[in-house]
Amino acid sequence: MPDDPTKKEETEEKEEKQGLFSKLKEIAYGMSAHDMSRYALRTRASMEHLFILITMGDLIGVPILPPYYSLRLLPYVVPNISTWKRRMLREKDVSDAMF
DSSP states (O other): OOOOHHHHHHHHHHHHHHHHHHHHHHHHHHHHTHHHHHHHHHHHHHHHHHHHHHHHGGGTTOOOSOHHHHHHHHHHHHHHHHHHHHHHHSOOOHHHHHO
């Protein structure tokens, strides 16, 4: 059975329409929700930094919580400690707060 050229054309048209729809969808997302989602991610990251600072602050010399509670939370925080220490001890610049 040879392939029917009309079916190929129909599928190509469908794919083209779906491609156009997905591009329009991405443009609408970029215009409406992209900034909000980036802001939400930044807020979440800053809240996680504060949580780790409060619980594990004694690792960098800021004892806030007694070590007992820090040790109880340690299994949940271990995967984030190395990157957190790097971010906290990084040299800050005024332009970091602007972005």
